[in-house]
Amino acid sequence: MNFVKRAGLSLWARKGRTLITLCTFLVISVMVLAGVLVNDATARAQQEARRSVGAEVNLGMDLGALTSGGAGLQAPRIDAGTVDAMGGLPQVQRYTYSMWDRGILKGGTELVTEGVQSPMGADGTITLGVLDSSLLPDFRSGNFRLLSGRHLTAADKNDKLLMVEERLARKNGLRVGDKVTLGSNEGTASADFTVTGVYRDPRPVSEAEPEYGVNPANMLYASVGAFAGLNSGQEQGHESGGGSLQVANAVFLLRDADDLDGFKEEAARLAGSALDGFALDANDKALRQMTGPLKSIGSTATLAMWLIGLAGAAVLALLANLAVRQRRGEYGVLLAMGESRSRLILQQALEMVVVAALAVGLSSLFAQTLTQSAGQSLLGREAAAAQRKLDSWQAPPPGSTGIDQGMDPDERPVENADPVDRITVRLDPADVATVGAVGLGIALIATALPAGAVLRLSPRAILTKGK
Template sequence: MNFVKRAGTSLGARTSRTAALLAIFLVICALLLGGFLLQAAAARQEADAQRTIGVDVTVRKEGLTPALADRLGASGLVHRYNAEVRARAAAQGFTPLTSKVPEPGGGDAAQEKAKGELAVDGVRDSGMLLPFSYGSTKLTAGRGITPQDAGRDVAVIEQRLADKNRLKVGDALQARSADGKHATRVTVVGIYQDPAQEPTMWVAPNELPGNTLYVPVDTAQKLGSGTATVSEAVFKIGSPDRAKQLHAETEQLLGKGGFDFRVNDKAYRDQVVPIQRVGTFAGLLVWVIALAGALILGLVVMLQIRERRSELGVLLAMGEKKWKLIGQHAVEVAAVALPAVALAALAGSLAGQAAGDAFLGRQDDKPVSASREPDARIAPPAVRVEAADVGKVAGIALGISLVSTVVPGIGILRLHPRSILTDTE
């Protein structure tokens, strides 16, 4: 009889043992698939966390220009960056806010006023500014400044300034450089609300929170008479180990020394490192389950071989080759492994997401750390049963089947029909 056909007959005749073997294999395959799904979900969530949270590197240097900041921001290590240029400007055609406290006497106040009533903050990406990213300063209308605004004369103004001048998104206002030589017409694209209250003592108009305009870097340079430089540039990179590479690129661009290079990776450590640990745990889990599964099934097959010594002796006496006897056991175990893989894939598609949430957790339910951007939340882990994962589980399952039958089957190669049939054990 063909040993493959004989394996099918044997499985049908021993339904209880076949069911037990199927249950063992189902548990092994389900755990293996769970490990692969958890590993893949952790990798996807880690990649998402590196993009959204990442590590902030702040570079300061006297004389740092927007062009140099752009060159550093073009590095493949940088996901997102913001360069900040500060200037002062005078209002033209609209009325800036003034302090409600009487102005003290003397010439200093008049001189400060002459330098420009407006504080102009030129940015590349206003979403990376701490007040906006932390949520203390919120947009009430329109949008913020984005990299796509480069070369455009647009502005985001404070709610109090908008209310006083009845300005809304889409309106235009004109600002003049402090030296009076340049006038720039900007379009309001957003209105924000700064929670800071007005000082209780007199301050120059440009120091009032409502008189700050956020504009693109090019616009700030024009209002600053073209001489404004970058006060600081913040670069978001994927992980702390890339900070050294960025530092080397900064030295190559700006020269050794003479610049301040600060790395803030607390949010990364708080949020990404635990995800990496889950991924490592999942990889270790796969190896442990594979080894344990091979041992358990090896013991089960060994016990079955001992119980079926008489059957083996009869087959050997009939001239059956020993390798076919081992092949029969391998086919029996493999025939049970494949349905177990299919059932495990079904269970993974139904319960995988819940398991992923339990291990990786939903970030929306976690408190935001002091150094973490509230709007940079990690997306919930996406746990998907993919063909590649099922294929890996099937491959390991078949490997376990082969190991668990070949190793105990070595004993069959040393047996003789007479010794098996005359053995009373």
Template sequence: MNFVKRAGTSLAARKSRTAALLAIFLVICTLLLGGFLLQAAAARQEADAQRAIGVDVTVRKKGLTPAQAERLGTSGPVHRHNVDVPVRADAQGFAPLTSKLQEPPGTGAEDGKDRLAAHGVRDTGMLLPFSYGSTKLTAGRGITPEDAGRDVAVIERRLAEKNALKVGDTLRVRSADGENTTSVKVVGIFRDPAQEPTMWTPAHQLPGNTLYVPVATAQKLAAGTATVGEAVYRIGSPDRAEQLHAEAEKVLGKGGFDFRVNDRAFKDQVVPIQRVGTFAGLLVWVIALAGALILGLIVMLQIRERRRELGVLLSMGEKKWKLIGQHAVEVAAVALPAVALAALAGSSAGQWAGDSFLGGQDGTSAPAAARTPRDGVAAPTVRVGAADVGKVAGIALGISLVSTVIPGVGILRLHPRSLLTDAE
């Protein structure tokens, strides 16, 4: 009889043992698939987190120009950057806020100039107050890189309320030296949580008199040459900071600049995700080795119980490799349905497992123990793909082969008479 048909007959005749073997394989395949799905989800979420969170590097240098900062922002490790060009300006046709407290004697009365604090930025989303949520947009949008070359502004809520301004209105802002006047369109209104000072404060230091404009607009409002107060560059991981430092030395010259790496958010959110991925990879190896060992022991016991059957077949002239092949086919025939059932289980329970390990249902990107105020990372997505199922099937078949061939080596050493004698 063909050993493949004989394997099918054996499985049908031993229904209880076949069911037990199927259950064991189902557990192994489900755990293997879970490990692969978790590993893939962690890799995707880590890539998203590196793009959205990354590591912020702050560069400061006396006399740093917007052109130098922009050139450094186009270097390889940087995927997002922002600059801050602070200038003083004044209002034309609208009234800035003023301190409600009496000006102390000897400070000199304000002459009506420089009452606005304008910041030329490339991306308000990278400003710490906005990225951490303490300062929020109440209407419109922030400044984006697409606003380069446009005269737009984001103003504080108190200034907007005092002058009945809304998104879409146009303001006229005069430079600090009074030589240039620029019309800017309000594209957003933000709320600064800072309260009014409890003591008299110059108008340009009041939180309500702060506005954000593109860098080119700030340069128009500057009295003289506008310089960058600080530039922030976002890179994917801390190990790329050294590469960015080398680029900074090329652009700014060696020494003479402050280079600070802030990787706290990266460690809080990305490192736990990396640990989950490492755990999932280790889990796959442990399950594969443990599965091969368990099934090997089960097959070894089955071979011992079927020694008389093996002796009869060998005495009838059956080749030894076919006997081993029969056991391999029996185990493999149980492994393949287990893979299909594991794929169905992974489709239904995979997302729940991903949420449990990689985050909650609220759209936050980090595990519950490692969430920070910064957001922007998508919730973990766990999906069963053909590649994952294929890897599980390959490992399952490999386990089938190992668990039958190694115990079957003993068959190659025996003769029909010894098998039949030992079986009595």
């Protein structure tokens, strides 16, 4: 009788032991497959989060160089043409930079005088020249809302365009397409800027804009090249690449967070010494905030998978050892009849492999549904806890950074970056193959070791030594 037929008859004759082994293998297969599926699902969710958020890289003053004496007390400046070249790298989706100065409203346009009085005087306001207004933090977070018109873009760099707050627009009857005359901070230069957008700042007029101290209703955003040319006395068509426009900071939005290292290397090569005194810092806070629960359940699933796998392997080894001991007489007789040791080990291994294959097949039928339900429940609890922590954060009092109250500004939540609370589990053939390989490996190891220990004896020793 060949060993394959003997293996089938042995499995059928020992139904109780076969069933116990099958159940053990089934638990191992389900848990290992669940761990693989959860890890795959969380990896996909993290990748989707990366693509939705991108990676924001801030170009700003290197505080380490400043404190070590590597830079002067004056903040460094970089030519806008160099920043434009960095923004043209293939890793960059969009970028922006800005400069601010005092602007003088002329031609009958009046400031909003209710609330905080402008420190610039009765006709002066703070104007922020910006390359791409949609990348400003308040617009990206949804705190500011564009009511009509459009944002300033890089294509508008040297066009005389302006965005105004709705209260200033309402007081002066301004609409998209209207002209507003702006005068330079020094000298008599002035130019007509076209209103390209009207936005809403939710802060009341009684609350000063925190960075510039101006009434929020009087904050203007202008195309950076045209506004810089107005204050430098240049003509409209001047280019920043000639060194006329110097900026202190910039923001680059990358296409993918994985492009960060490549972008830093290319930017350093392209800019060279122009980056002295500057640092490129990745602002991946939004990504960490969104993917925190995913990493938590991924770690939990991996730990559970290893614990169950190791415990199951130990149980299977014990079952295989007991089975071999119970069949010492059978092995002794077969060896005495001339059966080879290798074929007896193959028979024992085949019995375990058949049970393992059946368990893996059964686990693939319901593991996806079970994992989706369990994983979603676990992720939902983690995401809810993370969201409660974000909601409990209290902003520092107006005019304070919160540092003097022992608050860490870095703990401030990123708006519109809610923790991911859903995953989609998909069962791929590669996952089943992985679990199958793990199960077969455990089966072979659990069988070969005890069987080899017994079959190394002679038939006489096996039959006379007893159990």
